[in-house]
Amino acid sequence: MTDIILHHYDLSPFSEKVRLAMGHKGLDWRSVIVESVPPRPMLDLLTGGYRRIPVLQIGADVFCDTEVIFAALERVKATPTLYPQGEGIAKALSLWWDRATWKPAIGVLVAHIGEHLPQEFIDDRRDHYLGYDVSKEGMAPMLPTYVQQLTAYGEWLSSMLSQNGPFLTGDSLSAADLTCHHSLWLLRANAGADAIDAQLHLGSDVTDWMDRVAAVGHGSKTDMASEEAVAAAKAAEPDPAHLPQGEDPSGIAMGTRVTVTPDDNARVPVTGTMVAANAQEVVVAIETEETGTLHVHFPRAGFETLPV
Ligand SMILES: N[C@@H](CCC(=O)N[C@@H](CS)C(=O)NCC(=O)O)C(=O)O
Structure with a gap:
């Protein structure tokens, strides 16, 4: 089987979603650790410049954003499903x-550990990712509102668990559990579970649910160098099994040069030739000497696909 390669770093919560999805499905995977602050030249070769983490690679197919990463993992191993x-x-x-x-x-994270964040991290997140000042001082004025909001959302989790439990949408774990776990995991891992549980008024129903989610583990991973991942892409061809099925209602003709850009942050467009799409996913072909032809996959929700 072609290696499942995750490009990620340990403290990335969106990566934690995917690592847990690997555990839920019992997958063997290869782990490429990237820097938490760019440049990431090897990864840029694979994505056409998509800025965010995580990125999943299966041969010459590259999946940007956790939504299409989950879709790819569903194709690789349908059971147990994430949906x-x-x-x-x-x-x-x-x-x-x-x-x-x-x-x-x-905001809550930097209130606890902001003094330990390197200046280059703060500058990068402000200038190239989020567009606001993530320093402890920069976020401090609104800290009370961040706590209020997360406390409100925590109660919504509690309500879902009391209605649907033991997982948010029913008896079995779903992608929603992996997602709603991730920002609380980030906070508890960095600031301490007791401090966060008290600050956000998280009850044992929510923290027990977090333990149930974490218990799925990360599957079985083996480290891989980024050069090896690029070589694996070059040695492979894009797999037709990963092309989205059905009609594309957008009206953009296949073969059109398009840009695909996140609509929330890290708004660096990836330019490529649209090769397949449906209402949920768009795939663009890109090519470099180092990688050969790649298919780069993005969701439609949360992204803007526009003809060049
Ligand atoms: N919608 C994206 C969000 C990904 C995201 O924002 N990831 C964070 C890390 S957890 C990131 O890219 N931060 C900036 C960076 O690492 O360069 C997804 O679901 O994958």
Whole structure:
């Protein structure tokens, strides 16, 4: 089987979602650790310049954003599924959680550990990723509101668990659990579980649920160098099995040069030739001497696909 390669770094919460998905599915995977602050020249070769982490690679197919990463893992191993109650509820909850909790979570995080963040990290996140000042001092004025918001969202998790439990959408773990776990995991791992649970008024129903999610583990990983990942891409051809099925309702003709850009942050466009798409996913072909032809996959939700 072609290696499943995850480009990530340990403290990346969005990567933690994917590592747990590997555990849930019991997958063997290769781990390429990237710097937490760019430049990441080897990864840029594979993505066409997509800025964010994690990125999943399977041969010459490259998946940007956790939504299409999960879709790829579903194709690789369908059971146990990440969508036991269907895709809609889990994807909608995930998009809400990622967007609603990210800034408040960063605000609470830097209140605890901001003095330890290197200046180059703070500068990079302000200038090239989030567009706001993530220093402890910069986020301090709004800290009370970040705590209020996360506390409100924590109660929503509690409500879902009391209605649907033991997982957010029912009896079985779904992508929504992996997502809603990630920002709380970031905070508890860095600031201490007791401090965060008290600050955000998280009850044992929520913390027990977090333990259940964490218990799926990370599957079995083996380290890989980034050069080896690029060589694996060059040696492979894009796999037709990873092309999205069905019609593309957007009206953009296949073969069109397009840019694909996140609509929330890290708004660096990737330019390529659209080779396949449907309402959920778009695939562009890019080519470099080092990698040969690659198919780079993006979600439609949360991204802008536009003709050049
Ligand atoms: N919607 C994206 C968000 C990814 C994201 O924001 N990841 C963070 C790390 S957890 C990131 O890229 N931070 C900036 C960086 O690492 O360069 C996804 O689901 O993959």
